[in-house]
Amino acid sequence: MRGIRVAARAALVVLGSWAVLVVLLVLPGVVFPTGWQWYIYSPASVGLWMLSLPVVPLFACKAASGWINPGRRVVTPHWAAAETPTAVAGKAITTRVEG
Secondary structure, three states, rough: HHHHHHHHHHHHHHHHHHHHHHHHHHHHHHOOOHHHHHHHOOOOHHHHHHHHHHHHHHHHHHHHHHHHOOOOOOOOHHHHHOEEEEEEOOOEEEEEEOO
């Protein structure tokens, strides 16, 4: 059940980011005069918009990852569990990070 909820939230974020991209594509055509449509909808700008369709949802999912998967366990990498020196009052001490 949890996996379905995470997948549904991720799909919602992806669809929401696509909706925002479609609005951003259509909005200048409505706001600016018709003589500017060639510049607004040039092949380069439409190509960049099409390139943003698979890229923007990745950043949106990364930004909304706390909402998509709120109860995820934070896994400490193996290198972070090693002894790390810390400076306290001018002296270097060694602390062990528990993971």
